[in-house]
Amino acid sequence: MxxxxxxxxxxxxxxxxxxxxxxxxxxxxxxxxxxxxxxxxxxxxxxxxxxxxxxxxxxxxxxxxxxxxxxxxxxxxxxxxxxxxxxxxxxxxxxxxxxxxxxxxxxxxxxxxxxxxxxxxxxxxxxxxxxxxxxxxxxxxxxxxxxxxxGFIPLDTDLLTMGRDTLLRECYIGGNKSGLMDIAIAIQLLQQVVGEIGHIFYKGNLAKGVWKALTQLHTQHGSAPPASSKKQRIDCMILLDRKLDYFSPLSTPLTFEGLLEELLEFKDGVVQVDANLLDDSVPVNQNKAPLSLSNDDIIFQKCRDIHIQALGPFLHSEVTILEAEHDTLLKSMHGDNVTMAAMSELPGQVKAHLHQQVSLNQHIHLSESIQQVTNSKSFRRKWLLERAIMEREQRLGDIELLIWKHAPLFTILRLLCLHSLVNDGIPFELYYHLKTQIMQFYGYEYLHSFDNLEQIGLLSVHGASPPQNILNLFEAVGHYDENVIHPDDAAYVSGGFRPLLIKLVEAAIGPKRWESIGDLLNQLPGPSATFSNSEIEDKPKKFKKILVVVIGGISFMEIAALRFLGQKKKCSFLIASNTIGSGKNFLEPILEIVYIGLDDDDIK
Structure with missing residues (x-):
């Protein structure tokens, strides 16, 4: 690796x-x-x-x-x-x-x-x-x-993580919020390198907890030094609570990188691939081997955030480019009018060309593996069911049918949580009926899993007040006619749903900051505030470098949407969180399984 x-x-x-x-x-x-x-x-x-x-x-x-x-x-x-x-x-x-x-x-x-x-x-x-x-x-x-x-661990040129997968469970279920101080320490250590960040926005209870911890650290140890140069300076920091948008990590992404995680268990910059795709250093008897993917790979850098339907045409165009480059290199090697300077550069050009060829073959293989699943009827049915749920159609019967078919449990829980969030809960009788069905089909050891999902806010029973359509308020759904080849909206990352944090970040870096969405902010849980450090001079009118910190984990769908927003607004985002993951990787650390009939040592 x-x-x-x-x-x-x-x-x-x-x-x-x-x-x-x-x-x-x-x-x-x-x-x-x-x-x-x-x-x-x-x-x-x-x-x-x-x-x-x-x-x-x-x-x-x-x-x-x-x-x-x-x-x-x-x-x-x-x-x-x-x-x-x-x-x-x-x-x-x-x-x-x-x-x-x-x-x-x-x-x-x-x-x-x-x-x-x-x-x-x-x-x-x-x-x-x-x-x-x-x-x-x-x-x-x-x-x-x-x-x-x-502190934060650099995973890529614009991506920071901490590998703290269980933070949400620790805060909401264990009552242990020391992880918020850990994030504050990580931010403080980052500021020791990049300089003090002049503008701070936060929204949500956990985000406020991080800000308070950061203020405490500044009181005890003093402020971070200013940036050594304007090029290095980060203009603002936006702290966001995962609870503001549980929809995104529960939704199926349709970008290349998001589907790598969803279908091929891409994690921490590594995906397991067929050993034949790699060099001879892999042992003969080993079928799978780790492949590192990051912005160091030029092809991956170009295609990591594009829609799966655009992936095929992109890779085809890259093949055409490489073929033309191959012909040019052959002419240079066998031509009569080649200068000595050009000849001296050929070995490096050939090496780079061969590396690109190997990388392209790897991505074609990964693309074929992904499209084999995304083109299946089961995947399309699941995506259409998600889409219907996001449009507030009542689909609890479809979820029950999946239980009877013994679909993967994480698929069931994912859809059930999404249905609950969109409709502000599930009717009492239906909720306990589905809960009983799941325990009968999958085992009573998942009883505590429901308690955990309820405490974190992913599952709930209908309240007395009518459900609030937060997705429509944020204009987050309904973008199904978006051109996924040449997108003009961040909703392309899921085929129609725009992550809520995009609206919050876009407003924060706009001319009126969060004043422009004051009413919308009040519809989301938790307090919000903005701060500006008066000691920092030369305040930028436009934020060009922004640190976005999501407390509770961020998904590759949201990362792709932020990168898209950065290209559109001509700014750069540094994305940080305690962990990165969606779907199963988001739910698994939250659940608590009590294994029936096993000794304590067997569980551990």
Missing amino acids: HPCTLEGSPFGLSKVRQASSDALDALLQSIWSNVDVDVVVEGRLWDFFHHYTMLGSDRLKELGIGTIVPLESHYEEERGVENTVVFVVQPVVSQVYLVARRIGQYMIKRKTRLQCFIFHTGQWNIMCNTVLKQENIAEKVDMVVKPFHL
């Missing part, structure tokens, strides 16, 4: 990666040990390891690092462990429990005490301490707990 090089990023994100890499280097350097140190990295942070660190094998050897393994990997008892081990984790109870269990495995046959360091990427809380205390870790090892100021 190859992380994005971040070259050409208008936000200088390579400096963000360098800062997090330096922070990890400093922590590892602070450990004194006369033997090799084992480093164990929590699963999500392991997935992002090369996105936030630039430590090479030589530097790791200098630091005395023996092995680096994921926390969830199988412990090889016969290999043992030296006297010092470092855990790099998110301060989440489930991860701290895994750390405690791993330490217990280390200590089974040891007669000497082990020195353990826990580097945590967010706010260490009392619940994490409770786990360590219950497992009697202090009696087994000498333990040191230190913060690792990781």
